[in-house]
Each structure stands twice: as structure tokens, then as C-alpha cells.
Amino acid sequence: MKGNFVNLSEVVESLCRAAPSVTALESQGVPHCDAIKMAESYCPPVRALPRPAVASLGVLGQLLAQYECGDLEIGMVRFYSDPVIRDRVWLVGQVETDALVVDTETGEVRVEEEGSGGRILWRCAMDGDCFVASLVVAADYFGQVGAKPELWKDAALCRRTVSRCAEVAGGSQYGGFFQMLLGADK
Numbered sequence: 606m607k608g609n610f611v612n613l614s615e616v617v618e619s620l621c622r623a624a625p626s627v628t629a630l631e632s633q634g635v636p637h638c639d640a641i642k643m644a645e646s647y648c649p650p651v652r653a654l655p656r657p658a659v660a661s662l663g664v665l666g667q668l669l670a671q672y673e674c675g676d677l678e679i680g681m682v683r684f685y686s687d688p689v690i691r692d693r694v695w696l697v698g699q700v701e702t703d704a705l706v707v708d709t710e711t712g713e714v715r716v717e718e719e720g721s722g723g724r725i726l727w728r729c730a731m732d733g734d735c736f737v738a739s740l741v742v743a744a745d746y747f748g749q750v751g752a753k754p755e756l757w758k759d760a761a762l763c764r765r766t767v768s769r770c771a772e773v774a775g776g777s778q779y780g781g782f783f784q785m786l787l788g789a790d791k
């Protein structure tokens with residue numbers, strides 16, 4: 606499902622819009638400084654000196670090249686400031702302590718268990734474009750439940766969001782990752 610976003614600025618604008626408001630977070634008892642940090646974690650700042658983009662990573666490569674993504678966090682997904690090539694994959698971030706990678710041959714995004722020599726924990730998306738688009742859907746969900754904690758209990762909303770994330774990521778084979786990410790198995 607390519608072409609979910611016309612350009613990178615649309616991706617970043619969508620991520621920024623998904624952030625819960627500082628006021629909503631504070632109304633839940635989140636201290637002001639923490640609320641600001643949480644809201645800002647959805648909206649990466651533009652790099653002062655952009656890096657060359659890794660073309661094979663698509664919109665994901667552009668995002669990492671043009672924005673400071675070291676603090677960009679969507680659920681348990683965190684990005685590195687710069688992608689690093691390792692064996693047959695681009696290492697682009699982490700999911701908890703495990704490696705978030707993009708396969709150099711197929712373009713598929715997946716999570717590999719750290720220190721396992723490449724054992725796949727989750728297949729995340731068909732490619733970098735689909736991964737970024739599916740994370741925008743997930744970020745919107747996290748923004749909603751961050752603003753209204755009672756939505757955490759809405760299992761139907763969570764299931765619909767998992768289904769939409771998997772669809773945008775490239776198909777049902779990616780649903781397991783989004784079930785884990787959104788806590789649908791709780």
C-alpha cells in the first residue's frame with residue numbers, strides 16, 4: 606500500500622497533530638515538564654544539517670535524514686538519529702531493547718531480537734513507506750488514549766486500530782506487531 610503520504614512534510618504534520626495536548630496530559634496528573642516532553646516526542650525537529658537520505662528506505666530514510674528522530678517515540682518504537690548498515694539490514698531504531706531493521710534486499714521492516722543473530726520477533730511492514738504510514742495511524746491512537754485515558758479500555762477501538770495499522774503496513778501478516786505495540790493482547 607504505497608503512497609499513503611504525498612510527501613515527508615505531510616508525515617511530520619500528521620505525527621505532530623497526533624500528539625496529546627499538554628493540557629490534556631496535565632489534567633491526568635502528568636507534571637508539566639513531562640507533559641511537554643511527551644507531546645514533543647511526536648514531533649521531531651528539523652535537522653540543522655540534513656544528512657543524505659538512504660533512498661532504499663523511502664519516506665523512512667527521508668524522515669531520518671531531514672529530522673532529528675532520536676527523541677521520536679511512538680509507543681515502544683524509538684528511532685536512531687542515523688541509520689546504520691549491519692550485515693544485510695539497515696538498523697533504524699529499537700522496539701524496547703530489540704533492533705528495528707529494514708532488510709536491504711526486500712525493504713521489509715521488522716524487529717530482530719537483540720544479540721540473536723537476526724531472529725525475527727515481528728514483521729512490521731512491507732517497506733519504509735508503509736511503516737511510517739502505519740506508525741502515523743498508531744501515533745493517532747496513542748494521542749487519543751493519551752488525551753482520554755478511558756479509551757485504553759475500548760477494546761473495539763484498539764482492534765480497529767490494529768487492523769488499520771496492519772492494512773497500511775501491507776497486510777494481515779503485520780498485525781502481530783501492531784497487536785503488541787498497541788497492547789491489543791492485554
